[in-house]
Each structure stands twice: as C-alpha cells, then as structure tokens.
Amino acid sequence: MSIADNLAGIYERMAGAARRVRRSPESVTLVAVSKRVPVEKIAEAMAAGQKLFGENYLQEAQEKISRLPPEASWHCIGHLQSNKAKQAVELFQMVETVDNLKLARLLDRQAALAGRVLPVLVQVNVGREPQKAGVFPEAAEKLLREIKECPYLQVRGLMTMPPFFDQPEAARPFFRELRLLAEALTGKGLLGEHGPVELSMGMSGDFEVAIEEGATLVRVGTALFGERL
C-alpha cells in the first residue's frame, strides 16, 4: 500500500467514526506523526494532500522542516525541554505538550520576542502513569489559570496519551475522561476563549474510538507511514 492509499483509508475511517456519533467529518483533523520517518516519505504524504505533521524531537524536526516545503505545518507532540523553547516557537505552529508553568512561561517569553501568539494544548496524564508526561486531571485547572497570565500563549484545548492497550475499546474511558475534563474547564471559562476546544487524542490503534469520544485532532503515525525504523 502506498502512503496515498494509507492516507485515503485513514480519512475514510475517521469520517466513519465521526458519522457514527453524528459529528461532522470536518470536525476532526489528522496530525500525521512523522517521527523517525524520512523526509522522502513525508514529501509523499504532502503530495497526497497531507499538510499537518507532528514531531516528537526538536532536532529531528528542525532538520526535516528545513528540507520540506513551507506549506507544511508542524505540531510539537513530544516532551519539550525548557532550553528548547526558542526553537520550538520558531518551528511549530502548535505545542501540544505543555504540562508545567515553567515551560509555559518560557514559551510565552519566546513567543513575545518572536512577535507571535503561540497556540498550545495542555497535556493531561489521564492514566496517571508515572513514566508519562502531563498533569494529572485534578491539576489541569490550576495550570490553566496560571497560563492565563501568559499573554502570548493561547490554550486551545487538551492533549492526552492514555495507557497502551491491545484493545482500542480499553482506551475509551480515558478518552472520555479527557472530554469530560475539557467540558468542565470550559464551563469554568478556562477553555474555549480562542475558538472551538481542541481534544488531541487517538493514535494508529485507537483513533476511531477517540473520535467517537470527541477527538478533534488525531495523531497517527504507523497506520500512515508503516512501522518506524
């Protein structure tokens, strides 16, 4: 299967999942996860119409972005070290992985220096896994209130990576929890000021379940590009 075929298949499955819960297929956006994928394959996905990509590692992203056409846009979906805030602001249209105030403040400062507003998501560790990044759900409210003081950041929504399961259905309660948390925070006026609230959740194995639970961004790598090296 070519990347173009994979892409078409993923869009079809995304639309099917949206329709099952009476959502419009246009309400879900694919972030093509291109970590450890060579630029030639990313270019192939671009030729097939995909323009939004997700990268985990700053140095890798920097090298690829410089070699690909400017029509591509990029989300940071990996853990971001504080000393990389400047480059992150230069490279990414959105940082999906803000989970502490120190990082938020550094991104805010660099965005101010760059003269731009940076859209971000707050990463939530819904599975409370010690090895995973993200704030615990009960700490999201405090962080959102603190980030409100950062004039150059716009929090657009929440992102999560639930525990890994072989069965996609097993991830459903975690996706649902992120949606309910976002709804509660929206009710408190902490989300939704900058347009529709984004929920970034769902990967190759479970993006359809995530869409059924309200995902607006799905991050899919393997199903599009094949197994990573």
Ligand SMILES: *Cc1c(COP(=O)(O)O)cnc(C)c1O
């Ligand atoms: C690698 C990665 C993905 C994509 O995973 P696949 O299973 O290859 O689709 C999504 N989100 C994050 C944060 C990742 O690191």
